[in-house]
Amino acid sequence: MTSSHFDKSVLANPVQRPAPLRDSVYDTLLELITRRRLPPGRHLVENELAEQLGVSRQPVREALQRLSNEGWVDLRPGYGAFVHQPSxxxxxxxxxxxxxxxxxxxxxxxxxxxxxxxxxxxxxxxxxxxxxxxxxxxxxxxxxxxxxxxxxxxxxxxxxxxxxxxxxxxxxxxxxxxxxxxxxxxxxxxxxxxxxxxxxxxxxxxxxxxxxxxxxxxxxxxxxxxxxxxxxxxxxxxxx
Missing domain, CATH: 1.20.120.530 (GntR ligand-binding domain-like)
Structure with missing residues (x-):
């Protein structure tokens, strides 16, 4: 069982501007997922992501929704967002x-x-x-x-x-x-x-x-x- 503790080191660099924040957050999270810095099953907590990326929770929420629409993230009602675990x-x-x-x-x-x-x-x-x-x-x-x-x-x-x-x-x-x-x-x-x-x-x-x-x-x-x-x-x- 993986620890629920979030490894902050994987998000050490704030999102770069001036790209729209929701796009920058999306690109950053997708890069971390595809490189497995955020592995399958990892719980993605909005406020922790926002703090580490140096943004508000709104662009994080929008990015997670987009990642969910594309199948990279699973949104579980009552539990939150998790990196998709493919079969x-x-x-x-x-x-x-x-x-x-x-x-x-x-x-x-x-x-x-x-x-x-x-x-x-x-x-x-x-x-x-x-x-x-x-x-x-x-x-x-x-x-x-x-x-x-x-x-x-x-x-x-x-x-x-x-x-x-x-x-x-x-x-x-x-x-x-x-x-x-x-x-x-x-x-x-x-x-x-x-x-x-x-x-x-x-x-x-x-x-x-x-x-x-x-x-x-x-x-x-x-x-x-x-x-x-x-x-x-x-x-x-x-x-x-």
């Missing part, structure tokens, strides 16, 4: 949709990528490898997310990009759980995908991306089976 089924569905979208994105990118676009992918690959060598999980997760985003951009399909963007942040949340497990193998797969895109081999790029995203899905299920699932024990419900 293994949710993960499987999300990663399956991601595979479909990004497989097609890789195929299209192989037919449309410019030399400059390919070089940007290589830069991101190098950043990811640097993170791997340093054991920097955040750097690997960020580089991975940006590399996949760039491949979707290179595809040149705005509808596909919009759909992929809707799942990208959630994928980053799950990828953070398996990034160490996948390790160097994942970046070797990235390198092969980049080479296929550079050579214009659409079928190979699609096949490699399908295998790559499937490997991440399998790694997530293996992580869960090992007892290291995404969900941490929820806190006891407490009044706000």
């Amino acid at each position: 293994e089924s949710e993960a499987d569905q999300l990663l399956a949709v991601r595979s479909l979208l990004e497989t097609e994105a890789a195929r299209l990118a192989a037919g449309a990528a410019s030399p400059e676009g390919v070089e940007r992918l290589r830069e991101l690959w190098r950043a990811g490898m640097d993170g791997l060598e340093r054991g920097d999980t955040d750097a690997m997760v960020d580089s991975n997310a940006e590399l996949h985003h760039r491949i979707v951009e290179l595809a040149g399909n705005e509808v596909l990009a919009g759909l992929a963007g809707q799942v990208a942040r959630r994928v980053r949340w799950y990828h953070g759980l398996v990034v160490q497990r996948r390790g160097r193998e994942s970046w070797e797969e990235h390198a092969a995908i980049i080479e296929a895109i550079e050579s214009g081999d659409q079928d190979r790029a699609a096949a490699l991306m399908r295998e790559h995203t499937e490997a991440t899905r399998v790694a997530y299920h293996e992580q869960a089976a090992d007892g290291e699932s995404a969900a941490e024990p929820a806190e006891e419900p407490a009044e706000l």
Whole structure:
């Protein structure tokens, strides 16, 4: 059972202005959730969040409502707000949709990528490898997310990009759980995908991306089976 004591260190930096407070609070909380600084089941107490972020309770309340609408936070009448604790089924569905979208994105990118676009992918690959060598999980997760985003951009399909963007942040949340497990193998797969895109081999790029995203899905299920699932024990419900 996790402690109900709120770890104030995760919210050490006040929200930056001049963005509207509700947007800044939303962005800050979402970043903390996707990076698992606020883990699944964590009780989010409005007045504690407001104090740590240096804002009033109103923008916090609005941000929590928006996060609830998007499925990041569960609002429980009488108990308050809690970081959503996803099921293994949710993960499987999300990663399956991601595979479909990004497989097609890789195929299209192989037919449309410019030399400059390919070089940007290589830069991101190098950043990811640097993170791997340093054991920097955040750097690997960020580089991975940006590399996949760039491949979707290179595809040149705005509808596909919009759909992929809707799942990208959630994928980053799950990828953070398996990034160490996948390790160097994942970046070797990235390198092969980049080479296929550079050579214009659409079928190979699609096949490699399908295998790559499937490997991440399998790694997530293996992580869960090992007892290291995404969900941490929820806190006891407490009044706000």
